Amino acid sequence: MTGFPGTQPMHGDEVRLTIDTATVTFTGEVSSQGVLRDGRGFVELTLPDVDPQQRRDVEWAKQFWYELYRGGALLYSSPPLTLSEIRRTGDGSLVIAGSP
Structure with missing residues (x-):
């Protein structure tokens, strides 16, 4: 499954994040959500x-x-994204934002 995720969060228990030539695996509570900011997705x-x-x-x-x-089970596979922001939430989670 590829494309842009909707505004409803998708929840999973594992993410395989590929950066440059390395893949980093995060396990635990993870979510993915599409957001609109200043007219950009x-x-x-x-x-x-x-x-x-x-x-x-x-x-x-x-x-x-x-x-x-x-x-x-694979829920979502993203296209290549340009990293635009990394921040922490109040509970210490890491939020990574990117756009196509």
């Missing part, structure tokens, strides 16, 4: 922030794409 991927090295790897990336899984 973005994908916000919310991940558990458990490994500082994974966070640093993502912070250096310029582009990424990801696959969202739940129970081993």
Whole structure:
């Protein structure tokens, strides 16, 4: 499944995030949601922030794409995205935003 995710969040338990030539796997509560800001579409991927090295790897990336899984089943496969923002939520989760 590819394309742009809708505004309703998709929830999974694993994300395989590809940055440059490396793939980083995040496990735990994850979600993906399409958002509109200033007339542009973005994908916000919310991940558990458990490994500082994974966070640093993502912070250096310029582009990424990801696959969202739940129970081993692929829910969503993104197109290549340009990283536009990385931030933390109040509960410590990591939010990565990108656009096609």
